[in-house]
Amino acid sequence: MSETKTRGILERLRSGIVQGAEGYVFELERRGYIKAGPYVPEVVLDFPEAVKELHQEFLRAGSEVMVALTYYAHREKLKDVSRENDLERMNRQAVRLANEVAREGDALVAGNICNTWAYDPGNAKESSRVVRAMYEEQLAWAVEEGIDFVISETNDYLGEALIALEVIKQLKLPAMVTLASVQQSQTRDGYDYVEACKILADHGADIVGLNCDRGPETMLPLIEKIRAEVSCYVAAQPVPYKTSARYQTFESLRTDSGEQAFPLMLEPFLCSRFEMAAFARKAQAIGVNYIGICCGGAPHYVRAMAEALGRTVAASKYSPAMELHPVLGSLVEEKHKEFLVDWKS
Numbered sequence: 201m202s203e204t205k206t207r208g209i210l211e212r213l214r215s216g217i218v219q220g221a222e223g224y225v226f227e228l229e230r231r232g233y234i235k236a237g238p239y240v241p242e243v244v245l246d247f248p249e250a251v252k253e254l255h256q257e258f259l260r261a262g263s264e265v266m267v268a269l270t271y272y273a274h275r276e277k278l279k280d281v282s283r284e285n286d287l288e289r290m291n292r293q294a295v296r297l298a299n300e301v302a303r304e305g306d307a308l309v310a311g312n313i314c315n316t317w318a319y320d321p322g323n324a325k326e327s328s329r330v331v332r333a334m335y336e337e338q339l340a341w342a343v344e345e346g347i348d349f350v351i352s353e354t355n356d357y358l359g360e361a362l363i364a365l366e367v368i369k370q371l372k373l374p375a376m377v378t379l380a381s382v383q384q385s386q387t388r389d390g391y392d393y394v395e396a397c398k399i400l401a402d403h404g405a406d407i408v409g410l411n412c413d414r415g416p417e418t419m420l421p422l423i424e425k426i427r428a429e430v431s432c433y434v435a436a437q438p439v440p441y442k443t444s445a446r447y448q449t450f451e452s453l454r455t456d457s458g459e460q461a462f463p464l465m466l467e468p469f470l471c472s473r474f475e476m477a478a479f480a481r482k483a484q485a486i487g488v489n490y491i492g493i494c495c496g497g498a499p500h501y502v503r504a505m506a507e508a509l510g511r512t513v514a515a516s517k518y519s520p521a522m523e524l525h526p527v528l529g530s531l532v533e534e535k536h537k538e539f540l541v542d543w544k545s
């Protein structure tokens with residue numbers, strides 16, 4: 201951890217919104233460094249410079265947290281690509297890379313654990329042991345390499361999220377635990393999302409909320425309910441896709457010919473940077489404390505969100521100045537105004 205880091209995650213949250221950024225796996229897949237399907241972050245060992253580059257881009261764009269790329273870097277998933285022997289190396293290296301870049305700014309480093317696909321509520325006792333062991337080994341390495349807090353994310357099951365929370369708390373680190381919201385209103389083990397967040401908060405989670413699956417339009421109403429029900433900090437990290445009342449998650453989006461767009465045909469559904477900026481402002485207005493982005497995220501979104509929150513970041517030096525374009529200037533300016541009105545509403 202950097203010695204110049206003056207404040208931890210909880211201290212920062214006490215004084216205002218913390219901006220995060222994720223979507224490393226999706227973005228590095230688009231860039232040709234991760235295989236879609238298994239989605240194991242082999243890039244951490246095979247092309248570490250590519251991971252550092254993306255960390256740096258998110259840092260310049262305004263992310264205050266470098267999330268170690270250990271998503272799916274757990275025993276169960278590494279088996280799928282026959283790299284179980286690289287497990288420890290991959291986990292340690294991911295945290296090291298996050299630290300190297302965090303030191304370049306004043307960013308925090310988050311250890312990262314996620315849904316394992318090993319948890320089975322029908323066989324909770326046995327499968328919990330397997331999940332716990334995976335989390336314990338991943339986080340033990342992360343702690344040795346230096347992390348400021350842990351993000352347990354994309355949790356499909358409250359049961360699995362509670363195991364993650366327990367492991368994080370044993371390490372005496374601040375815990376951010378966020379749920380996936382693939383289903384209409386409940387986790388896969390049958391808890392209403394709002395209720396599940398309350399339970400996590402009651403069990404000592406410092407930050408609860410949602411990540412992934414939903415775009416701004418369908419995540420905001422849910423997060424507003426969560427905000428109203430818990431007294432701890434709340435996090436919202438949507439995907440930048442146009443989910444709607446009809447298609448509430450990006451997994452459910454359909455192309456014009458009726459094919460499932462997830463995960464390789466999602467481009468036509470991408471939000472604009474203005475829409476993500478508007479999301480940041482709305483999340484701020486309802487009292488969300490940790491505002492970020494998930495799969496599909498990219499630096500231009502992060503910067504637009506940072507600026508919507510009133511910040512000037514390193515990458516703001518190259519923010520659009522369309523008034524300097526001989527033809528397009530006035531058109532884009534009109535679009536800006538439209539969204540500014542939207543933000544205020």
Ligand SMILES: [Zn+2]
Nearest residue numbers: 412413494495
């Ligand atoms: Zn995601």
